[in-house]
Amino acid sequence: MEAFAGRQRISAAFKKTFTDQEVRMDRIPAYLFMGQCNAQLVGASIREFLLDPKIFVKAQVAAYERYKPDILLMMWDLLTDVEAMGNELRFPEDSLCISTRLALEDKGKLSSLKVPDPTKDGRLPGYLEALAETKKMITDSIVSGVIAGPWTIALGLRGATELIRDAMKDPDYVHELMRFCTRASIRFAEAIVPLGVGLGYSEAPASCSLISPKMYRTFVFPYHKQIVDHFKEKKVGLGLHICGYADPILEDMVNTGVTNISIDAPTDLAKAVEVTRGKAVLIGNVDTNLFIADSRDEMKQAIKDCIAKAPKDSGYILASGCEVPAIAPPEKIDWFMELVNELGNYD
Numbered sequence: 375m376e377a378f379a380g381r382q383r384i385s386a387a388f389k390k391t392f393t394d395q396e397v398r399m400d401r402i403p404a405y406l407f408m409g410q411c412n413a414q415l416v417g418a419s420i421r422e423f424l425l426d427p428k429i430f431v432k433a434q435v436a437a438y439e440r441y442k443p444d445i446l447l448m449m450w451d452l453l454t455d456v457e458a459m460g461n462e463l464r465f466p467e468d469s470l471c472i473s474t475r476l477a478l479e480d481k482g483k484l485s486s487l488k489v490p491d492p493t494k495d496g497r498l499p500g501y502l503e504a505l506a507e508t509k510k511m512i513t514d515s516i517v518s519g520v521i522a523g524p525w526t527i528a529l530g531l532r533g534a535t536e537l538i539r540d541a542m543k544d545p546d547y548v549h550e551l552m553r554f555c556t557r558a559s560i561r562f563a564e565a566i567v568p569l570g571v572g573l574g575y576s577e578a579p580a581s582c583s584l585i586s587p588k589m590y591r592t593f594v595f596p597y598h599k600q601i602v603d604h605f606k607e608k609k610v611g612l613g614l615h616i617c618g619y620a621d622p623i624l625e626d627m628v629n630t631g632v633t634n635i636s637i638d639a640p641t642d643l644a645k646a647v648e649v650t651r652g653k654a655v656l657i658g659n660v661d662t663n664l665f666i667a668d669s670r671d672e673m674k675q676a677i678k679d680c681i682a683k684a685p686k687d688s689g690y691i692l693a694s695g696c697e698v699p700a701i702a703p704p705e706k707i708d709w710f711m712e713l714v715n716e717l718g719n720y721d
Contacts, residue, residue, distance in 0.1 A: 380405075380444030380515030384691065388633070391655050391689025402681060402718035404692040405515075406710055407662075409449025410470060410700040412437040420700060421465045424451055427500035431507045438512055440704065441711050445516045445572065448508060449697055450501055452522040452576055455558055456530035458496030459487050469700065478531040481540065484551060487531075489558045492565035505569050518572030520615070521562050524555035524601070525580045525594045531555070534579065541585075541593055548593055556597045560604055567610050574613030574636065575601070578696075583618030583640065590623050595630065602631040613657070617696050624649045638695035639663075644683045651688050659695040660710070665702035670709050677713050686720060 378386075383403035412433040413423035422429050430450060438446045451471055457463050460477035478484060492498040501519075509517045522530070528551050529537050541548045559575065566573055579585070580594050598614065605612055611633035619640040620627065627635045634655035637646050643659050650656040660680060664673040677692065684690035692714060698707060 380442070381513075383444045384516050387655055387689045387691050389689075390687055391650075391652065399720060401715065401720060402686065402690070402692050403444045404711065404714040404718065405443035405445040405447065406441065406694045406707065407447055407449060407697040408434075408437050408441075408443075408707070409447075409451075409697055411665075411698045411702050411707065413700075415440065415704060419467045420469060421467050424465060424471055425497075427497075427504040427507075430500075431504045431511075434504075434508055435511055438515065441707060443515065443711065444691075445518050446508065446512055447518050447520055448501075448505055448571075449520055450497075450504070452526055452578075453530055454497045454501060455490065455522050455527050455562065458490035458498055459527075459531060459558070461530065473530065476531060476533055478536075478551075479533075481532065481536070481544075481547060484547075484554065487554065489554070489561055492562045498562065498565075502565055502569070505566060505571050509569060509571055516572050518574060518613075519566045519569075520574050520576050521559070521566070523575035523577040523580070523614070524552055524559045524597045525577050527555040527558055528552055529579045534584070538585065538589075541589055545592070552593060552597050556600055560601055563601070563605065563612075567605075567608070572613070573610070574615055574634070576615045576617075578615075578617035581616045581618030581620050581638070582622050587622040587626075591626060595623075595626050598627075598630040598632075606631060615657075615696075621645060628653050634691075636693065641695075643680060647684050647688050647690065655689045655691060656684065657691045657693045660693065662694050662696050662698055665694070665698050665706050665710070667706075670706075670713075673706075673709050674713050674717070677710075677717055681718060692718065 383399050386399045387403050410420045413420050415436040416433045418429045461473045462475040463471045464474045465471045613634040614632040615636035617638045637658035639659050639661035660676050
């Protein structure tokens with residue numbers, strides 16, 4: 375069978391989901407959530423990877439050339455927005471950056487915060503530069519941006535414990551904060567759309583591993599839908615990734631109107647297939663622990679299980695459930711696409 379480019383495989387996945395058109399590809403589309411693990415491919419520290427857009431681009435392109443994913447996800451970090459709003463960050467040499475001071479340690483400071491300008495503030499312009507540069511170099515596969523959703527930004531500004539406490543004791547404040555963070559999410563995405571790359575929101579802390587389904591529906595879903603509706607008017611499709619366990623909110627995720635949803639390993643793939651079929655492309659959910667395990671056979675079985683649960687007419691894209699660990703050896707990351715090419719062929 376003829377071999378296809380990654381861009382063609384991804385396009386076929388969307389066509390299988392939204393139309394009855396028969397599209398026959400060579401294999402299932404697949405990619406990995408790769409960010410800081412790619413620094414090692416170019417001899418850089420994670421600190422250098424996060425602070426220098428040129429090194430970020432170099433590492434991501436090196437990962438594309440080595441692993442040949444059908445989508446190159448431009449994973450930097452999810453604190454760029456809150457940094458631009460006033461959080462102070464620390465950048466360890468070989469681990470992800472962390473906030474050392476939160477802009478909303480005093481919740482009363484919300485009124486003084488400003489929605490950042492992605493072309494001027496913090497590291498946001500560096501991310502735009504990296505997307506544009508990488509898009510020029512990679513044409514066979516999709517280059518896709520990933521940015522923090524409004525709940526992730528809110529939690530970054532306020533802190534997890536404080537934000538959840540606020541949701542219970544001062545819900546009006548949380549809605550005010552979410553309205554502000556939604557404006558920030560929209561503005562950053564609007565700066566990315568003209569670059570012609572894919573775009574998805576990451577909302578790791580919106581999963582039922584951290585908050586209840588009721589809290590998601592009350593404080594997160596309305597703002598997800600607002601963002602999707604905003605871009606739908608502009609004919610721009612968006613993806614949504616939620617880490618952890620998301621079974622109770624799968625239908626809610628689909629009802630936001632996103633074009634694709636990405637699920638982590640704890641979420642039931644078979645259930646997600648049924649909920650998304652004909653409504654959204656489904657992406658996931660290979661356990662990222664397999665990239666630091668010693669057994670290629672375990673990864674092989676996980677991929678076989680995913681393929682079996684998500685038949686080829688479902689528009690499914692095989693992917694890691696979340697970001698590949700920074701310490702994952704490249705040789706073990708190699709296994710994933712090797713096994714996709716071995717197991718994912720359409721007969």
